[in-house]
Amino acid sequence: MQSFKAPKGTFDLFTNSKEPWQEIRLWQWMEEECKKFSELFGFSEIRTPVFETTELFARGAGDSSDIVEKEMYTFLDKGERSFSLRPELTACLVRSILEHQLYTKLPCKLYTIASCFRHDRPQAGRYRQFHQWSLESIGIDSPFEDAEMIALAYGFLQRLGIHSTVLKINTIGTPDDRKNFQESLKEFLLPHFEKLSPDSQRRFHTNPLRILDSKESCDKELLQGAPTLCDYINSKSQTHFSLLKESLDRLGIAYQEDPLLVRGLDYYTDTVFEIASLKEGRQNSLLGGGRYNGLFRSLSSIDLPAVGFAAGIERVLLAYLDQGKPHLFTGNKKALFIPLAPDSEISSLCFADALRKKNIACELWLRGKKLSKALSFAAENGFSEAIILGEEEMSQKMATIKRLDQATQEKVDFDSIVPYFEQLRR
Numbered sequence: 001m002q003s004f005k006a007p008k009g010t011f012d013l014f015t016n017s018k019e020p021w022q023e024i025r026l027w028q029w030m031e032e033e034c035k036k037f038s039e040l041f042g043f044s045e046i047r048t049p050v051f052e053t054t055e056l057f058a059r060g061a062g063d064s065s066d067i068v069e070k071e072m073y074t075f076l077d078k079g080e081r082s083f084s085l086r087p088e089l090t091a092c093l094v095r096s097i098l099e100h101q102l103y104t105k106l107p108c109k110l111y112t113i114a115s116c117f118r119h120d121r122p123q124a125g126r127y128r129q130f131h132q133w134s135l136e137s138i139g140i141d142s143p144f145e146d147a148e149m150i151a152l153a154y155g156f157l158q159r160l161g162i163h164s165t166v167l168k169i170n171t172i173g174t175p176d177d178r179k180n181f182q183e184s185l186k187e188f189l190l191p192h193f194e195k196l197s198p199d200s201q202r203r204f205h206t207n208p209l210r211i212l213d214s215k216e217s218c219d220k221e222l223l224q225g226a227p228t229l230c231d232y233i234n235s236k237s238q239t240h241f242s243l244l245k246e247s248l249d250r251l252g253i254a255y256q257e258d259p260l261l262v263r264g265l266d267y268y269t270d271t272v273f274e275i276a277s278l279k280e281g282r283q284n285s286l287l288g289g290g291r292y293n294g295l296f297r298s299l300s301s302i303d304l305p306a307v308g309f310a311a312g313i314e315r316v317l318l319a320y321l322d323q324g325k326p327h328l329f330t331g332n333k334k335a336l337f338i339p340l341a342p343d344s345e346i347s348s349l350c351f352a353d354a355l356r357k358k359n360i361a362c363e364l365w366l367r368g369k370k371l372s373k374a375l376s377f378a379a380e381n382g383f384s385e386a387i388i389l390g391e392e393e394m395s396q397k398m399a400t401i402k403r404l405d406q407a408t409q410e411k412v413d414f415d416s417i418v419p420y421f422e423q424l425r426r
């Protein structure tokens with residue numbers, strides 16, 4: 001028989017997974033932390049479809065970006081229309097804001113936690129289906145809002161105890177600044193074209209700016225004497241950047257200015273930033289973002305300033321676990337009914353029904369009549385009480401309630417089971 005497996009670069013999440021970062025309770029906790037932190041800064045949740053028209057990403061992220069050019073899962077539907085699984089969330093949120101006119105009340109601050117899809121070579125920290133927590137602030141053209149976004153990103157990692165990181169920032173100015181710079185860069189690189197890596201040779205024609213963040217040593221060497229983007233940045237963007245840096249200084253957030261940081265998506269203007277983990281041996285960019293004042297205009301007739309970032313949930317979880325502190329899952333307390341007498345199952349069903357009507361979580365043990373087996377199941381699965389209904393209990397109309405977290409037990413008459421648990425859970 002063929003055995004089915006999850007597609008390469010994807011994974012399952014479930015309770016007690018052998019891979020600690022694939023433990024579903026860890027994900028539930030992390031998503032909750034993301035939600036709470038988003039709300040702390042005034043962001044509200046939005047959810048959008050898993051697929052969108054391919055054109056949205058081509059015009060949004062840019063058709064010469066690696067993501068659009070090489071990594072999208074694109075398909076034709078039955079009507080021969082081209083759709084793509086979302087490779088990122090910013091373009092999706094902007095589409096939704098435009099479609100529902102959410103921009104009529106500004107600022108519009110939205111977050112989403114969702115899966116994204118990129119067809120890249122899978123490795124530790126890089127997946128084909130991965131998850132992002134993406135936050136977008138629309139309508140504020142201010143360096144102080146950029147500082148707010150960075151403070152949010154940085155503060156979140158600090159709260160999780162992820163300290164071993166570096167924050168890199170840069171300004172990439174306006175499209176005009178970059179056009180002038182790219183012309184000079186091409187002029188400088190042209191005599192050395194043959195020495196560039198194949199990827200950079202391609203980018204030379206499609207998107208020369210991206211040559212700056214090439215990881216190839218031949219490119220890095222060639223770039224040594226190249227013109228630098230910061231010399232081409234207009235004075236308004238420079239002032240914007242200075243105010244951002246001053247804000248970060250005042251907030252006590254350490255950063256490195258990285259003149260080669262340009263990021264892989266075409267929509268950025270002015271500020272770009274990334275926070276990377278200092279741990280070697282896996283993909284280390286935990287989150288990245290920046291200002292994208294031109295994106296609304298390239299998707300509509302509306303012009304709106306915006307800034308945002310997205311964190312990769314997998315990478316943040318891996319960095320969280322790197323600290324070596326075991327995560328304690330507190331979870332909600334729950335009780336286990338153990339019907340041992342021949343006619344005790346239906347009574348257990350009815351008691352369980354009464355408890356759940358009071359929002360008290362409980363389950364039934366229906367895998368045989370061995371008390372020891374039922375109790376070890378309860379212990380292994382985090383139950384706090386066992387409610388035993390044996391023959392004696394049924395004849396006395398009293399249940400034995402074992403407090404598994406305290407190793408005590410007592411008899412409670414049938415009519416008092418619900419009030420007993422109400423009192424216990426208060």
Ligand code: HAM
Pocket residue numbers: 087088089090118120125126127128130131132134135136264265285286287288289290292307308309310311312313314315
């Ligand atoms: P990005 O840098 O492409 O930016 O992705 C953001 C984060 O997603 C990365 O820092 C990384 O943690 C995670 N990530 C990306 N690709 C993968 C992958 N294949 N496997 C696992 N994790 C991955 C964006 O997507 C922008 N939309 C961010 C943004 C929001 N800019 C403005 N607003």
